[in-house]
Amino acid sequence: MDVTRIRALRGPNLWSRNLAIEAVVSCTESERAMAQIEGFETRLRALFPAIGALHPEGGDTDLSLAHVLQTAALALQAQAGCPVTFARTTATIDPGVYQVVVEYSEESVGRQAFADAQQLIEAALGSGDFDADTAIANLRELDEDERLGPSTGAIVEAAVARGIPFRRLTRGSMVQFGWGSRQRRIQAAEIDSTSAVAESIGQDKDLTKRLLHAAGV
Secondary structure (H helix, E strand, O other): OEEEEEEEEOOOOOOOOOOEEEEEEEOOOHHHOHHHOOOHHHHHHHHOHHHOOOOOOOOOOOOOHHHHHHHHHHHHHHHOOOOOOOEEEEEOOOOOEEEEEEEOOOHHHHHHHHHHHHHHHHHHOOOOOOOHHHHHHHHHHHHHHHOOOHHHHHHHHHHHHOOOOEEEOOOOOEEEEOOHHHOEEEEOOEEOOOOHHHHHHHHOHHHHHHHHHHOOO
16 A cells, blocks of 8 residues: 555545545555455454444445545544544545545644554554554644644634634644635634734733723723
């Protein structure tokens, strides 16, 4: 299995409205059918028991390793506490070449989960080791480091609930909502129209209290 391209889809895209990692994955003829690899699924589940169902409910279609990669990358993030549910693998017109799309909540976590899923598959094929508990713990720690703070996170969640797309512009708290001429930006709890005077007053709690009292608040 060869992953030839990985990129982040940082907004609504061809596949869904979710943020996602998209990769192009090439599989050899034997890797296009997981059942043809003797003992693979048994070793895979021994290494990562929480991977869950590999086959669609009620389906008996044999899956490629690209489909396994998709399932593993999503499951690793879910086990780390990330709120992700969407993943899809689609065959291209080229034999053995697939497009794999996996949702992420934090880009760095999604990319690392994808890399961990590749390592898991290599280990199940017998060419390496994989410690699922360590991988999940590292993903959880990375997610805690990267995720938005409580105030900014609450604003983003409210926007998502209203169907407003968002994009983090920095590793900090600067976030863009919407696209084009209607886009807006926030920095933590401040919006792009917050005046410098208002910000200065807000940082002086005594002055803020006096002004509010004078206004009858």
